[in-house]
Amino acid sequence: MGVIAVAGLTRITGWVFDVVSELQKRANPVKPPLLDILAPSSLAEALSLLSEHGDAAMPLAGGQSLVPLLNFRLSRPDILVDLNRIANLAYIKDVGDQIAIGAMTRERAIEESDLVRQVSPLLQEATTQIAHLPIRSRGTIGGSLANADPAAEYPAVVLALECEIVVQSVRGERRIKAADFFEDILTTALAPDELLTEITVPKAPVGSGSAFVEIARRHGDYALAGVAAQITFANGAPTDVRLAVCGAGTTASRLTVAEEIIQRYGVGAEAIKAASDAAAASVDPMSDLHASADYRRRLAGVMTSQAVEKAAQRAGVRS
DSSP states (O other), X not given: OOBOOOSSOSOOOHHHHHHHXXXXXXXXXXXXXXXXXXXXXXXXXXXXXXXXXXXXXXXXXXXXXXXXXXXXXXXXXXXXXXXXXXXXXXXXXXXSSEEEEETTOBHHHHHHOHHHHHHOHHHHXXXXXXXXXXXXXHOBXXXXXXXXXXXXXXXXXHHHTTOEEEEEETTEEEEEEXXXXXXXXXXXXXXXXXXXXXXXXXXXXXXXXXXXXXXXXSTTSOOSEEEEEEEEEETTEEEEEEEEEESSSSSOEEXXXXXXXXXXXXXXXXXXXXXXXXXXXXXXXXXXXXXXXXXXXXXXXXXXXXXXXXXXXXXXXXX
């Protein structure tokens, strides 16, 4: 199991931010360690390089997380495998009851996609809250997911939507459920020789409403806490409830108890309050320079209330 620090977002949080802050106290930022950069033009070539070099190599996608880590020498690969010349890893396709998104698809492309807006509004809304426009123009969905920052938006979204993550190596292809992909802070189920190549996203069912809400100290920062919600209704009653939180633990996580409360009791004020309390009780956040664990826990509850209320309103159901 490998710690994957590849392209995604430039914002550094949690223990990474603390380490960087300590380095800044001692010295000016340093330059990356000496390394080789290889730029394959095909997926097969990239997989061959990862297989050949193993732990010594690291994929480079958008570079929005990896480059800062290299600059502070928190990541020290011998080789970067630059994926930016592999054109067929960037796409958004309609594949029946799902959409397939190539790992090198820029976040800005997802934000602007009419297809994503129509069939997965939760994914589209979450994308608009990632960092700033220049970051979204370079960052990739595959890089963000492989980086597995617990405060990032995309891990919470793919958990809530029960997406499937496709990874490849010279040994073949694996399809990993989002629930099995994120293992710990900056740690995923990817093996050193595997590359995340595609994400499949189920289309939102008829009667669904969704919302992604988060709070950060400054616009563009990682969320202190955020919640992804997609709720499907029939005759005003919830039939399927999906809630996931970011920024409130070592990984993004599903809020299963809160989901069960909304599923059983609906979206009235008392049920939403109970779901909010359950969400706060179920998370295990860390304290850092930005917020205490207790504050993040309270935020997880507040964000759950807001996300459920907004999702219900968008589905045309009064809470």
